[in-house]
Amino acid sequence: MKTNVMRMLDKAHISYETATYVYDEKDLSGVHAATQVTVITPEQCFKTLVARADQNNLFVFCIPVAKELDLKAGASASGQKRMELIHVKELPVLTGYLRGGCSPIGMKKNYPVFIDQTAMRFDRIGVSGGHRGVQVILAPDALAGFVQGQFAPLTRADGAQ
Structure with missing residues (x-):
């Protein structure tokens, strides 16, 4: 199945792979999805x-799916005083997406995108392909370039409150 995300990447001639998995309606967490995707590590x-x-x-x-967004870091990266998750x-x-299938690619509007700096440690990372059970795997720089994203420290340090 080709998703709109894949069509957009194809049109832009951006190289990617796909991984599909059986999602669990009762557990749409990214951690669960990461354990189902076998072509990259959960950290990716x-x-x-x-x-x-x-x-x-x-x-x-x-x-990263196992991390928590530090809202202060997100606000700082985006030049805002404060923010909250929708x-x-x-x-x-x-966005046009459902929980468990939200991709930074192809949202209804071009919102500013920030990617955690840990993505730069990897040759490729996985993000949602726009549908539950579908991941697109691509180079972090390719993702950032396509969505005009910026890399920044965005997550809480392990053990931080």
Whole structure:
């Protein structure tokens, strides 16, 4: 199955691989998905989160699935004073994607994208292919270039509150 994300990458001549997995409706966490994708390590799987700085300013963050977004770091990276994650019910309206299938590629609007700097440690990372159960695997630089994203420290240090 070709998703819109794949069509967009094809049109831009960006090299990627796909990985499909059986998703669990009861556990849509990125960690669960990462354990199902066998062509890359779980550390290379990134989840996509959307946060709001104010009524009209939304930002997209790609972070490792086992990590938590540090909202202060996200605000700092995006030049905002503060932000909060959007409610999951808002996701389809604002992005066109469902929880568990949210990709930084091909959202309804071109929101600013920030990718955790740990992505640069890898030759390739996985992000959602735009549908639950589908990952696209590509070079972090290719992803950043395509979505005009920036690399930044975005996650809480292990054990930090």
